[in-house]
Amino acid sequence: MTRSRTWIGPFAWLVAVAALTIALGFCEMLVHPLAAHGYPAKVTRWEPTIRAAAHFYRLSAADTRWAVTNGLHIIYGESRGNTNTGHINGCFGLMQFGIGWTHHTTLAGIHYADFRRSGRGSVYRFVKALHIGGRAAIRRAWAATL
DSSP: OHHHHHHHHHHHHHHHHHHHHHHHHHHHHHHOTTTTTTOOHHHHTTHHHHHHHHHHTTOOHHHHHHHHHHHHHHHHHHHTTOTTOBOTTSOBTTTTBOGGGOOOBOTTOOBOOOGGGOHHHHHHHHHHHHHHHHHHHHHHHTTTTO
């Protein structure tokens, strides 16, 4: 009887420490779900804009959560939150949209609003693509990042 109690004591402490560690990590995720991902402030500052765009396009709560989680992941992966990031292949901006995403052309062929130069414009275009094409369209467009 004594032998089993001496073995259970250290085991119980180990289980208690593990449970406490898990509980604290879970509490941190409840306070801010993105804190566990460790994105820098330059990336997480776009979360309210993603939420505002999701509200504008009337996304469901589940799609809004998906847009926030994956939008921040895309922003981190593509530009680290820098709106002036460009690439030799013509992709530009916060989420590295290519020239094919710019649909703002007049009859004369003049681009009058290149949303890629605006972080807010990029976020709204991302959420619009989610609204129109669904999650599959986003996964296709950012296959290398997601």
